[in-house]
Amino acid sequence: MTTTPTTQQSSPRSDETAPLPADDGGTVPARRRWLPPAIGLGLVVLLACLPLLAISLPGVLPGPTYTPGTLQVLALALLVGALALSYHLLFGVAGLLSFGHALYFAVGVYGLAIVLDRTDLPLLPAACVVLVGGIAVAHLVGAISLRVTGISFAMVTLAFAQAGNVLVRRNPAGATGGEEGLALDTAHVPDALVGVANTRNLYWLALAVLVVVYAIVLWVERSRAGHVAAATRENEMRVRVVGGRPYLVKLLVFVVAATLATGVGMAYLLLQSGAVPRVTSADFTLTLLVMVVLGGVGSRWGAVVGGVLYTLLDQRLGALASSEAIAGLPSVLRVPLSEPLFILGTLFVLVVLFLPGGIAGAAQRLAHRSGRDRQREAARETIEESA
Amino acid sequence: MSTIVLLLITGLGLGALYFLVASGLSLIYGLMGVLNFAHGSFLTLGAFAGWEVARRLGADSWAVFGLALVVGAGVGAAFAALTELLLVRRLYERHIEQVLVTVGLALATVALFEGAWGSDPEFIEGPAWLRGTTDVAGAPVPNDRFLAIGAAVLVLVGIVLFLRYTRFGLIIRAGVENRAMVTALGIDVRKAFTLVFAVGGAAAGLGGVLASQYFGYVSPHLGAQLLIFAFIVTVIGGLGSLTGAAVAAVLVAVLQQFANYYWGYGDLVVVLLLALVLLVRPSGLLGRRA
Numbered sequence: 001m002t003t004t005p006t007t008q009q010s011s012p013r014s015d016e017t018a019p020l021p022a023d024d025g026g027t028v029p030a031r032r033r034w035l036p037p038a039i040g041l042g043l044v045v046l047l048a049c050l051p052l053l054a055i056s057l058p059g060v061l062p063g064p065t066y067t068p069g070t071l072q073v074l075a076l077a078l079l080v081g082a083l084a085l086s087y088h089l090l091f092g093v094a095g096l097l098s099f100g101h102a103l104y105f106a107v108g109v110y111g112l113a114i115v116l117d118r119t120d121l122p123l124l125p126a127a128c129v130v131l132v133g134g135i136a137v138a139h140l141v142g143a144i145s146l147r148v149t150g151i152s153f154a155m156v157t158l159a160f161a162q163a164g165n166v167l168v169r170r171n172p173a174g175a176t177g178g179e180e181g182l183a184l185d186t187a188h189v190p191d192a193l194v195g196v197a198n199t200r201n202l203y204w205l206a207l208a209v210l211v212v213v214y215a216i217v218l219w220v221e222r223s224r225a226g227h228v229a230a231a232t233r234e235n236e237m238r239v240r241v242v243g244g245r246p247y248l249v250k251l252l253v254f255v256v257a258a259t260l261a262t263g264v265g266m267a268y269l270l271l272q273s274g275a276v277p278r279v280t281s282a283d284f285t286l287t288l289l290v291m292v293v294l295g296g297v298g299s300r301w302g303a304v305v306g307g308v309l310y311t312l313l314d315q316r317l318g319a320l321a322s323s324e325a326i327a328g329l330p331s332v333l334r335v336p337l338s339e340p341l342f343i344l345g346t347l348f349v350l351v352v353l354f355l356p357g358g359i360a361g362a363a364q365r366l367a368h369r370s371g372r373d374r375q376r377e378a379a380r381e382t383i384e385e386s387a
Numbered sequence: 388m389s390t391i392v393l394l395l396i397t398g399l400g401l402g403a404l405y406f407l408v409a410s411g412l413s414l415i416y417g418l419m420g421v422l423n424f425a426h427g428s429f430l431t432l433g434a435f436a437g438w439e440v441a442r443r444l445g446a447d448s449w450a451v452f453g454l455a456l457v458v459g460a461g462v463g464a465a466f467a468a469l470t471e472l473l474l475v476r477r478l479y480e481r482h483i484e485q486v487l488v489t490v491g492l493a494l495a496t497v498a499l500f501e502g503a504w505g506s507d508p509e510f511i512e513g514p515a516w517l518r519g520t521t522d523v524a525g526a527p528v529p530n531d532r533f534l535a536i537g538a539a540v541l542v543l544v545g546i547v548l549f550l551r552y553t554r555f556g557l558i559i560r561a562g563v564e565n566r567a568m569v570t571a572l573g574i575d576v577r578k579a580f581t582l583v584f585a586v587g588g589a590a591a592g593l594g595g596v597l598a599s600q601y602f603g604y605v606s607p608h609l610g611a612q613l614l615i616f617a618f619i620v621t622v623i624g625g626l627g628s629l630t631g632a633a634v635a636a637v638l639v640a641v642l643q644q645f646a647n648y649y650w651g652y653g654d655l656v657v658v659l660l661l662a663l664v665l666l667v668r669p670s671g672l673l674g675r676r677a
Contacts, residue, residue, distance in 0.1 A: 155618045163658040335502035345495025
């Protein structure tokens, strides 16, 4: 089983994740080095201004951008983007295919809901308690499940997440509310974060969460531990041989990703003002995986785009399913088209089959091609000039 | 005493269902290194196919029930073989992508089943004997348990005989042992891939019809429900080991039944067992050391 030639296995991946040859070398013009951060900063400023503007995107958003309904959808998309980014740290950087990432998100959602419900702690101390709890759970589960690698690791994390799901559904001591879920107890939450009228504050909170998660993921990826994690993804044996400690580094990345997910989960609770058992399900982790692959494995902005795109598609396809245009179709077309998850699942299969590298990979190839064209054109011009 | 007998036989029946799913998973993983998330969909489709047959031809005769079992297994096998030919084969040797494709297929097909048959469980009927009970040492045991156990034993014996005494079985065993060598000897392993998928799909489809009798309903989530425990069974038994899957299926299901009855948290006990096995023997009970 293990005798398959490893070069075949790793070559498509390393091709995708390796930096573009020569382009990023010393000859890069200064303009291209500060351009991406500048675009990112501009985008964040634009997003921060959205609640003050009246931009309508019919078909994509339910209404103008200042309305609470639209801001709610956008905030949800930003939070899911942040969650997908934390999953990117796990899967894209460390190469850990986890099927239990929803567990740590659920620890944030349910943990904060229970602490606010059962104690008199104000929001910030309560959030700190939940964060510590999330770190503890991540250490415990990570330490056990990282004893195995590859597919076994995926199944073990799935099993732990399933245990969390069972626990939430069984409703021990009435703490989780079982199938009905748990409503947010707003007694100790600042007034600025409660109510439909304050949706834009929640939107800004979601944007802040996304920016912070992005910064932490960037920091971890650029750190020594991040480099060792990426090296472990490519070839664990070699990391061992040169004296690295793959287990500890993987555990570190696992815990950081889980803690980020817990943080995003707490913001999710405030936004949705309640916890439902769906966030603990295995399906929810699978959708995270779908987002990251859709956006492009190994790409930070790809994960965010994947998360945002998935959420918007999910919301809008639901609206499409109940529209009259679909209801009038014959049942062969109507049944599949009225199931958003069918369309998303099919889209996902197509991306895996025909678009390796997802959206980010496609964009990179496109940029690469146009860059080559430009070089070729410049070369042709110099030839023509000299002629 | 009678409670223990009842729990034991019910556990064995559940273990039989786990084994029907886990045997295919384990074979497929052993030969191809693919963790098949769409296996639950094979089971669900088999269950719905059997239910449609029973609904159209009259549910209470044994002949129709036998036909439902055959149709369920056949549909599961066909679906699995098509999955291998159209999706998995294109991603030869890229294990992560293969897993991702089956994940996408599982998401899409469950949604499709929901659209076609509705998301609520459909309660089913069968031959009258299956609804009755038999006294075993004073315990009234539902008869469908015996059917599930018998079918699982037959499948286990059948697969073992197939692997041991047929030419394809020989190729599959050799492929599990050392695929590169089999390919180097000029044998087309890819035919064996399709075959293993079809055998696994047939076992899952059969398991679907039996599971719908065991639980008393069919629903689009029947497969996903069993799949997670089948994963646990496969890991505990040792990936790629058929006997390991059989032993672990019985162990997990019986433990789950007892813990559910006396404590109420059977599913958690199973996960704890998994954690324990991984701490002591990371390669599973009968798995080869990696």
